[in-house]
Amino acid sequence: MTDIKSGTNPLFLRTDEIMQAIELLFFAYRDFTGEPDELLAEYNFGRAHHRVIHFVGRHPGITVSELLLILRITKQSLSRVLGQLVREGFIRQTPGPVDRRQRLLKLTAKGQELDDKLFEVQRQRIVRAYKESGAEAVAGFRSVLLNMMEENDRQRFSR
Amino acid sequence: MTDIKSGTNPLFLRTDEIMQAIELLFFAYRDFTGEPDELLAEYNFGRAHHRVIHFVGRHPGITVSELLLILRITKQSLSRVLGQLVREGFIRQTPGPVDRRQRLLKLTAKGQELDDKLFEVQRQRIVRAYKESGAEAVAGFRSVLLNMMEENDRQRFSR
DNA sequence: ATTTTATGTCAGTCATGTTGACTTATCTAT
DNA sequence: ATAGATAAGTCAACATGACTGACATAAAAT
Numbered sequence: 607m608t609d610i611k612s613g614t615n616p617l618f619l620r621t622d623e624i625m626q627a628i629e630l631l632f633f634a635y636r637d638f639t640g641e642p643d644e645l646l647a648e649y650n651f652g653r654a655h656h657r658v659i660h661f662v663g664r665h666p667g668i669t670v671s672e673l674l675l676i677l678r679i680t681k682q683s684l685s686r687v688l689g690q691l692v693r694e695g696f697i698r699q700t701p702g703p704v705d706r707r708q709r710l711l712k713l714t715a716k717g718q719e720l721d722d723k724l725f726e727v728q729r730q731r732i733v734r735a736y737k738e739s740g741a742e743a744v745a746g747f748r749s750v751l752l753n754m755m756e757e758n759d760r761q762r763f764s765r
Numbered sequence: 766m767t768d769i770k771s772g773t774n775p776l777f778l779r780t781d782e783i784m785q786a787i788e789l790l791f792f793a794y795r796d797f798t799g800e801p802d803e804l805l806a807e808y809n810f811g812r813a814h815h816r817v818i819h820f821v822g823r824h825p826g827i828t829v830s831e832l833l834l835i836l837r838i839t840k841q842s843l844s845r846v847l848g849q850l851v852r853e854g855f856i857r858q859t860p861g862p863v864d865r866r867q868r869l870l871k872l873t874a875k876g877q878e879l880d881d882k883l884f885e886v887q888r889q890r891i892v893r894a895y896k897e898s899g900a901e902a903v904a905g906f907r908s909v910l911l912n913m914m915e916e917n918d919r920q921r922f923s924r
Numbered sequence: 925a926t927t928t929t930a931t932g933t934c935a936g937t938c939a940t941g942t943t944g945a946c947t948t949a950t951c952t953a954t
Numbered sequence: 955a956t957a958g959a960t961a962a963g964t965c966a967a968c969a970t971g972a973c974t975g976a977c978a979t980a981a982a983a984t
Binding site (some may be wrong): 616617618619621624625626627628629630631632633634635636637639657660664676678693709725728729731732733734735736737738739741742743744745746747748749750751752753754755759762763 | 775776777778780782783784785786787788789790791793794795796797816819822824831837883887888890891892893895896897898899900901902903904905906907908909910911912913915916918921922
């Protein structure tokens with residue numbers, strides 16, 4: 607049961623390797639979100655706004671409940687940031703053509719502009735890391751992260 | 766300048782690949798922190814407590830200012846969670862033997878026990894992801910995350 | 925003796941999450 | 955046609971974890 611104690615444990619599964627993985631994720635995620643956070647602060651927005659802009663940008667016409675499923679937060683939490691984004695003209699809501707209870711979400715030109723800016727700072731960091739690591743490493747990076755997330759979300763990445 | 770428009774752009778640097786990287790990090794990090802968060806909630810602790818327990822566990826005798834440098838938060842923020850952990854007997858503070866202004870931090874047996882529990886849930890997720898991806902993928906994963914973080918923190922991982 | 929450093933504390937604010945209760949409009953099924 | 959379910963929104967209260975700014979104490983360094 608405890609791989610830790612069995613001598614046959616492959617190197618990459620040893621305790622200190624796992625410990626390093628935990629810290630790698632902590633430091634990389636902290637820096638990955640740091641630059642966008644600075645940019646968002648200029649708009650008096652936070653990371654929650656970023657996530658909404660990102661997923662609406664990626665899925666134009668997404669409904670509120672679909673967005674809630676992705677973000678895994680309550681509608682009250684979403685309501686606050688989404689309300690701000692709509693009031694300030696970053697996101698537009700249109701009634702669903704089939705089901706008129708739905709509010710389909712889309713970025714406005716202003717919202718798209720912010721989305722582009724946010725993407726650009728993250729793109730630069732990722733491109734640098736990808737270039738320095740090479741195509742093969744990138745495939746490994748993708749595989750490990752995919753296997754680390756809950757199974758039902760992995761489908762988003764199948765092609 | 767814009768690699769996006771040049772046709773010579775390698776596959777793994779294309780816009781949609783970078784976009785996927787952003788989402789991979791979001792979903793993987795969300796699930797990576799989800800289980801520890803549930804465990805911590807039983808103690809009325811949050812993610813901030815986890816980080817303190819983790820880094821004190823990894824660096825017994827660390828000083829408050831060293832911890833602040835790693836976490837990149839203010840001492841007032843640290844003070845609240847550290848104070849709780851000390852009052853509730855998870856961390857012990859001892860005056861520095863050389864510089865008596867310092868408070869060297871160590872986990873108590875109780876703190877070590879929680880650290881072990883937290884490590885175990887994260888270990889299981891990482892081991893699963895590592896096993897399913899293989900040793901080569903793990904090397905790529907490490908490389909990309911290392912190159913994604915700020916340079917001065919990379920030294921922690923050099924061996 | 926003075927200044928700097930390590931740590932801690934008080935007070936107030938902000939962003940982002942939570943629970944619970946309730947409303948309105950609209951769709952679905954009997 | 956009506957009853958119930960669903961999509962979305964709102965009000966209120968609360969917790970966590972970040973922030974700024976001001977100030978206090980003890981010990982080290984100059």
